[in-house]
Structure formats: C-alpha cells, structure tokens
Amino acid sequence: MLKRIAEDFTGVKREMECMGCWYNESGEDVPGLVLTTELFHCHQDYANPIPGFVILTPRRHIKSFDEFTDEEATEFIALVRKIRKAQREVLGIETIYFVQEESTKHHFHVWFMPCYEWMNDVEKFGDRISSVRPASRYARENMKTPEIIAEVKVAAEKLRNFLKK
C-alpha cells in the first residue's frame, strides 16, 4: 500500500499507510487518546483540531460493519453509547454527526463529530451534513493555534477520565 504523509491536529507529520493500523500499533502513545480495549481504539480525530471530535476504530483492518465478529459487534454498540454519553455529559455536546465512510484508504472508523455553533454558517460551510467536510477543512487550515490545540487535548483528557470510570 502507498504511504502518505498525514499531519496531525498538533502539526506533527507522519508517514503511514492505514491510519487505523497506525493507531492499533501505537496503542496509548497517540495524541488525544480517549480509550483502548483489546478490540477497539478511540481517540481525538487525527487531523482536525475540533474539541471532542472523536474517532472509534477496530484494531483489525476491516472495511465494513458486516466484517465485525459477534464480539466486536457487541462491544462496538456499547462503546458508541458510552462515548456519545461522555461527549454529552463531560463536554456538553448536544448534537453530533455520526459518520462512517467506506470510500477511504484507511480501515473502518466512525466519526463522532460535534456540531458546534460556528459550523452553522450556511454561506461558508453549507447546510447540516454538507458542512462536515468544509468545516473540518476550515479547522485543519485555521484552528491549529496553541490555544485550540490545548483545548482539544483537554477535551480528550476529560473524555478519557470519564470513560475510565
């Protein structure tokens, strides 16, 4: 597979083939770690400095839901519920975009992307689900400030502490 350079939300660049496999291999040594289990990895979105934007990915290199084992399927829904609850209770996130995109070079992952007030600019980002790409691109290009990066790390830490309980 082709290796590509991927810049993370703190500005660090790494060469990788599949981001899910990179997370699996890196374990707890990743920026914005939220939780790890034997089957899954959950972390702040790699590229976008949006606080509370969380990714859940299985450790195995699979593409779709139908490849889940029964064990993965059971744990997956339990984790989805826990993570969403943590976003709501710890960070006050009322609305998210829950996205699973198979047309990607990386392995299976779902986005829990918060819908923040600043994204509700229809002229700038488009309406509702169509704002997801433009808003994340905007964050990548304009929000990598020391203040926002720190805020993103704190949000991940808060989710991590909540989910440890």
Ligand SMILES: [Zn+2]
């Ligand atoms: Zn992979």
